[in-house]
Amino acid sequence: MVRRRLRRRNPWGGSVAVNPEINRPDVLAEVKALIRDYDRALIANDVSVLEGYFWPSAHALRYGVTEELYGAEAISAFRKARVVNFADRKTLRETILTLGDALAIANVEFSLTVFGGLRHGRQSQVWVKFPDLGWRIVSAHVSHRVTPGIAKAFGAAPAYGPAAAQLLGVMLDPAHLPGVVHDLDVMAKVVAPLMAFDLPDEEPAPVFVP
Amino acid sequence: MSEDLALLPGAVVAANVRAGRMKAEAVAASVLARIERLNPTLNAFTLVSAERALREAAAVDAALAAGDDPGPLAGVPYSVKNLFDLAGEVTLAGSKINRDHPPATQDATVVSRLAAAGAVCIGATNMGEYAYDFVTVNAHYGATRNPHDTTRSAGGSSGGSGAAVAGGLGAFSLGSDTNGSVRVPGSFCGIWGLKPAYGRLTRAGAFLFAGSLDTVGVLGRDVNDLAAAFDAMAGPDPRDPVCAADDLPPLSPGLDHGLGDVRIAALGGYFARGWIPEVAAAMAAVTEALGVTARLELPKPELARAAAYAITGTEGGEFHRARLMARAADFDPAARDRFIAGALAPAAWYLQAQRFRAWWKAQMAEVFAQADILIAPATPMVAPNIGDETFVYDGVEMPLRPNIGLFTQPITLIGLPVVAAPVHAAGSLPTAVQLIGRPGSEGLLLRAAKVLEASGVCAAPVVEPD
Numbered sequence: 001m002v003r004r005r006l007r008r009r010n011p012w013g014g015s016v017a018v019n020p021e022i023n024r025p026d027v028l029a030e031v032k033a034l035i036r037d038y039d040r041a042l043i044a045n046d047v048s049v050l051e052g053y054f055w056p057s058a059h060a061l062r063y064g065v066t067e068e069l070y071g072a073e074a075i076s077a078f079r080k081a082r083v084v085n086f087a088d089r090k091t092l093r094e095t096i097l098t099l100g101d102a103l104a105i106a107n108v109e110f111s112l113t114v115f116g117g118l119r120h121g122r123q124s125q126v127w128v129k130f131p132d133l134g135w136r137i138v139s140a141h142v143s144h145r146v147t148p149g150i151a152k153a154f155g156a157a158p159a160y161g162p163a164a165a166q167l168l169g170v171m172l173d174p175a176h177l178p179g180v181v182h183d184l185d186v187m188a189k190v191v192a193p194l195m196a197f198d199l200p201d202e203e204p205a206p207v208f209v210p
Numbered sequence: 211m212s213e214d215l216a217l218l219p220g221a222v223v224a225a226n227v228r229a230g231r232m233k234a235e236a237v238a239a240s241v242l243a244r245i246e247r248l249n250p251t252l253n254a255f256t257l258v259s260a261e262r263a264l265r266e267a268a269a270v271d272a273a274l275a276a277g278d279d280p281g282p283l284a285g286v287p288y289s290v291k292n293l294f295d296l297a298g299e300v301t302l303a304g305s306k307i308n309r310d311h312p313p314a315t316q317d318a319t320v321v322s323r324l325a326a327a328g329a330v331c332i333g334a335t336n337m338g339e340y341a342y343d344f345v346t347v348n349a350h351y352g353a354t355r356n357p358h359d360t361t362r363s364a365g366g367s368s369g370g371s372g373a374a375v376a377g378g379l380g381a382f383s384l385g386s387d388t389n390g391s392v393r394v395p396g397s398f399c400g401i402w403g404l405k406p407a408y409g410r411l412t413r414a415g416a417f418l419f420a421g422s423l424d425t426v427g428v429l430g431r432d433v434n435d436l437a438a439a440f441d442a443m444a445g446p447d448p449r450d451p452v453c454a455a456d457d458l459p460p461l462s463p464g465l466d467h468g469l470g471d472v473r474i475a476a477l478g479g480y481f482a483r484g485w486i487p488e489v490a491a492a493m494a495a496v497t498e499a500l501g502v503t504a505r506l507e508l509p510k511p512e513l514a515r516a517a518a519y520a521i522t523g524t525e526g527g528e529f530h531r532a533r534l535m536a537r538a539a540d541f542d543p544a545a546r547d548r549f550i551a552g553a554l555a556p557a558a559w560y561l562q563a564q565r566f567r568a569w570w571k572a573q574m575a576e577v578f579a580q581a582d583i584l585i586a587p588a589t590p591m592v593a594p595n596i597g598d599e600t601f602v603y604d605g606v607e608m609p610l611r612p613n614i615g616l617f618t619q620p621i622t623l624i625g626l627p628v629v630a631a632p633v634h635a636a637g638s639l640p641t642a643v644q645l646i647g648r649p650g651s652e653g654l655l656l657r658a659a660k661v662l663e664a665s666g667v668c669a670a671p672v673v674e675p676d
Contacts, residue, residue: 081539164554170535172550179547180554186612187523187551191559194516199565206568208422210408210454210625210649 020100031096031104031127034135043086047079055128055136063141065121067174082175088113092120102129112144120145157185211243213378217672220286220381220435224328227285230274234267234285238330241287245332245379251675252355254364254373256292257299257334263287266330273328281328282462283442286435290384291368292334293341294318295415303417304337304367306350306540307533318415319450320384320426320443327442332380335370339542341386341419342526342549343367344394344614345594349542353596356398357673358639362593365398365614367391368429372399375429378672382430382439388419389522390588390618392427393644396630398593400640401670402659404428404436407649408625410458411440414449420525421452423518423622431670433659436629437461440652461653465660472654475504475581480511481617484604488641489587492633496585496643499667500658506581509573514620517563517570521623524560527552544611571624575648583658584646588630590616592639621646629655631668643668 034053041049051072054060058071062078069075093109104127112119126139161181165172172180215223215237226232242260249255273280290296293303295314302308316322321331336354338346346354346369354369356362357377364373368385372395375383385392387405396403404427411426418424428439441460447453476482476497485493496502508514527534531553538546577584591601594610601610621628627649630642647655662668 161551161554164556165550168531168554170531170550170553171538173538176538176547176550179543180550183548183551184554187520187555187559190516190519191563194513194520194566195559195562197510197513197562197566199562199569202565202568204565205561206564208564208567208624 020103023096023098024101027098027101027104028096031098031106031135034127035094035096035106035108039089039091043089045084045086050079051076053137055130055133055138057138059138061139063143064174065142065144066177078174081173084175086112103127104135155185155188157181157188160184211239213240213244213247215240216244216287217378218381219432220283220288220430221432221438223286223381224282224284224438227270227274227328228280232285234270234280234328234330235264237285238263238267238287238332241332241380248377248379248675251360252357252364252373252377252379253352254335254354254370254377254379255289255333256302256336256351256370257296259296259299259331259333262296263330263332266325270328270330281326281442283324283438284328286329286382286438287332287380288324288329288382288384288439289333289335289371289374289380290318290321290331291337291371291386293337293386293417294321294334294384296321296331296334299334301417302334302351303341304339304343304348304351305542307537308417314415316415319412319447321415323443323445324439329439329442335368335374335383337370338367339545340417340526340530340549341367341388341391342545344390344611345596346370346395347544347596349544355596355675356593357675358400358593360675361595362639363398363596363598365395365589365593368395368427371395371429372401375399375401375431376670376673377675381432382428382435384439385427385429386413386416386419387425387427387622388423389518389622390615392429393588393618393628393630393642394614396429396632397588397640397642399429400632400634400642400673402430402433402436402632402668403628403630403642404430404440404652404656405628405630406440406652407627409452409454410627410649410652411443412445412447412450412453414447414453418529420522421529422525423522423625425625431672433656433663434462434465436659437465437656458650458652461656464653465656467657469500469658469661472583472658473504473581474500474502474583474585474658475506476502477508477584477586478505479507480620481508481586484590485587486591488592488635488638489590491635492641492643493585493587495633495635495667496631496662499662499665500585502585504581506577506584508577508584508620510570511620513566514570514623515616517566518619518623520555520559520563521567523548523552524555524563525552527555567623574624574626578648582647582651582654586621586644586646587617588642588644589614589618592641617644625649627652627655629659631659631662632670633668634671
């Protein structure tokens with residue numbers, strides 16, 4: 001088998017693979033090992049190790065389920081602040097694509113219990129091998145499957161919660177937001193039949209007297 | 211140190227101490243020894259106030275020696291949920307944040323009244339953080355374990371009080387009940403619980419949760435002790451703006467008067483669904499012992515529960531808003547998000563709940579025209595395993611914690627008095643039945659409790675944890 005690698009000098013001086021080799025076994029093995037280690041650190045919520053995987057640049061980017069983070073500093077601040085329990089996170093399907101020897105796209109489907117409910121998550125990462133830093137994540141995106149049932153279940157709470165918090169001056173930690181939205185939604189459901197109940201003419205704002 | 215004295219009913223301790231047959235100090239030492247041995251297993255206490263207990267006991271013995279009356283609760287050992295102020299101690303209310311508060315400068319009014327009656331305070335008990343809880347699995351102070359089965363919850367939020375009383379660590383314990391926090395530990399730990407009517411016992415010096423629902427209550431192994439503790443604590447208090455201005459006659463003297471022509475009805479509908487065998491057996495035993503045949507349905511109990519839910523979340527969230535803004539990360543995660551959600555709840559929910567509350571109070575007055583005491587289960591399940599997230603109710607798997615108060619929460623809405631009466635069936639975990647009355651009927655409820663206690667159907671034996 002002949003390895004064909006076509007390269008040409010680009011105008012900025014670096015090299016770009018124009019017809020890169022797909023999933024070269026040694027590169028694939030290298031990236032797979034990295035992703036395994038990353039997963040271990042994620043489940044342990046080992047923030048200092050996790051930070052080491054991200055490109056320390058203002059161009060690094062991470063979209064989470066509840067947050068949009070621009071730059072390594074924002075990513076790091078978010079990770080340090082959040083309280084998570086990823087203990088039961090399980091990889092369901094992993095797809096790794098390497099293009100040449102310095103670019104990899106890792107896509108993972110995973111399951112995770114959040115607030116007692118099982119989530120089906122998706123994680124996409126773009127890895128680049130820098131000559132001075134080695135492999136780093138330059139961009140990542142995490143989401144979870146929102147079934148029509150769940151989307152309906154959460155109703156207006158995802159929009160209302162943060163807006164009400166802002167109006168009231170309560171700073172909501174992004175890590176707390178899903179729980180707050182969930183609890184607001186539970187409250188909305190509990191209260192719904194009460195709101196629909198047609199009370200006879202009552203004092204509009206009664207004070208309870210036992 | 212013998213623990214025999216620790217296991218005596220409070221009334222027996224008081225009678226013996228007052229007669230000079232027993233030293234209060236010996237009783238206190240006996241209870242402290244038992245706490246030292248069992249608390250590492252149960253995690254019922256967050257503070258053992260040994261010095262205070264021995265000092266108060268010595269004062270009782272000295273008063274008696276000097277010919278003074280040491281009080282009706284002379285030498286009776288008791289604990290308090292750690293949301294009650296004890297002079298010189300920091301009032302935790304189950305939280306990490308309150309550790310930064312200065313120590314209380316004086317006792318809560320109910321504690322100072324118990325002290326004046328000769329009772330001996332042995333410590334403060336674990337609870338769910340800021341009382342927003344039914345299981346006492348506390349992120350800062352650990353889970354309290356049920357003496358009947360230490361892998362199970364003692365209930366909450368007064369779980370430390372429940373485990374202490376069931377485990378023989380004090381004759382009674384003060385708890386608080388907003389949506390069921392006395393009745394639930396009463397049920398899971400198989401002990402008596404008295405949740406008086408709203409405003410009946412002063413809350414001054416208690417760290418509140420949802421102010422328009424909060425009541426001070428008592429957990430005990432003996433109906434006499436509930437009545438004696440209530441009598442010592444009752445009465446107006448200018449330090450609590452919602453405390454009743456009138457004084458009820460003491461409950462203890464009429465305890466043995468029986469029930470005469472008192473009308474008792476079991477609640478149907480909402481309260482008769484989803485019974486597990488333990489609950490069905492307890493309801494059958496209690497209704498039979500009291501000769502109950504009447505059955506009543508409350509109007510819209512599910513909406514009463516919804517209203518209590520909304521009022522609790524909103525009042526609790528708003529009460530903690532400043533703490534949530536400054537120190538959200540220091541809250542127990544199990545309570546934090548619910549408090550924040552409550553702080554953000556729309557005013558319309560709260561006001562509709564308040565309107566419903568006024569309507570329901572009028573409806574319930576009509577119910578009480580037909581019966582004097584209503585009977586219903588206290589909890590839809592027996593003590594769950596610590597860490598359980600769900601339970602099966604009426605064939606459907608449901609989240610556990612939000613539904614433990616299914617039967618207690620509606621009753622709370624208009625502050626009715628309730629006695630939780632414990633039933634122990636052989637070979638199964640205990641559960642409790644609620645005896646619900648109109649405001650001011652605490653004495654009547656305790657008379658019914660006394661009938662059940664005398665019949666042997668209800669009892670709260672000391673349990674030796676495994």
